[in-house]
Amino acid sequence: MEKHIWLERWENNETGFHESSVNPLLLKHFHALELPLASRIFVPLCGKSLDVGWFLAKGYCVVGVEFSESAVKxxxxxxxxxxxxxxxGHFTHYSxxxxxIYVGDFFDLTLELVGNIDAIYDRASIVALPAEARPKYAKHMLALTRSAPQLLVSIEYDQNLSNRTPFNVDSDELHTHYAEHYTLSQLDTLEIEGGFKGKIPASDTVWLLDDLNL
Ligand SMILES: C[S@@+](CC[C@H](N)C(=O)[O-])C[C@H]1O[C@@H](n2cnc3c(N)ncnc32)[C@H](O)[C@@H]1O
Known part of the structure; x- marks a missing residue:
């Protein structure tokens, strides 16, 4: 989806993806990352997620990127x-x-800007992008973070029933992007109550992407 469409969504308060409490799969499975305090967690496409505040309150550092300056404010x-x-450079840096938090395009981020990253928390991030952008996203993520471990919350549903974001990103696709660099473990699945967009059966799945040698 193009930048102006995301900005319009923020402007018009079409932010159904924003959760009014900390993500339950994060609360339940964050420990799987086994991160020491003060670790730096990268939150790509962060919006104004409450999960960011949760990481800070737990004693971690957060690096994020987001198109919408109003969301970051x-x-x-x-x-x-x-x-x-x-x-x-291309960004407005809020700290x-x-x-x-870098206001700008994820694909413009560099290793120099983000610095050392200990882990990635991807919720509604890879799934926000259309199929043609996801291989580039995964490649850039790996390069930016030197394949830091990830906690990744994906959504699965029948893509024939909707062609809008968030997109279905299933196990096969995640393995295509990441299996060369990580061991992928499916930790949990949560059925979305009432279905996706109130009608399509769907579930959120949380994955741990960790060291290949584990
Ligand atoms: C589906 S929302 C998810 C937000 C957040 N992760 C959450 O859990 O609430 C996707 C967000 O990514 C932002 N976004 C989309 N493409 C982006 C890109 N290439 N660079 C930076 N931000 C982007 C959008 O503005 C939007 O706020």
Whole structure:
């Protein structure tokens, strides 16, 4: 989906993807990453997710990227943090203690900008992108983070019943993108109550993508 469409969605409050509480699969399975305190967690396509505040409250550092500056402003407001804002290349960089959010395009991020990443939390991120963009997304993610372990929350449903974001990203597809670099473990599946868009049977699945040698 193009940038202007996401920005329009934020402007028009069409943000059904935004969850009003911390993601239950994150709460249940975060421990699987076994991250020491103060680890740096990359949250791609972060929106104004409450999960960011949860990581900070637990004593972790967050690096995020998001197209929408208004979403990022709201994120900092909800965190009750006054951001330091500076232009950096293609990005506007919002920061406060333990948090760095880059306003701009994920695909423009560089290793230099994000710095060392200990883990990735992908919720509604790879699934937000159309099929043709996902191989590029996965490749860029691996390069940016030097294949840091991931907790990835995906959605599965019959793609014939909807052609809109979020897209169905199933086990086969995740293996296509990532099996060369990680061991993939399916940790849990949660049926979406009432179905996706209130009618299509669907489930959220959480994956741990970890060291190939484990
Ligand atoms: C489906 S939402 C998920 C937001 C967040 N992960 C959550 O769980 O609430 C996808 C977000 O990614 C942003 N986005 C989409 N493509 C992007 C890109 N290439 N670079 C940066 N942000 C992007 C959109 O503006 C939107 O806020």
């Amino acid at each position: 709201e994120l900092f407001k909800e965190l009750e943090e006054e951001p330091y804002v500076v232009k950096e 406060a203690e333990n948090i760095d």
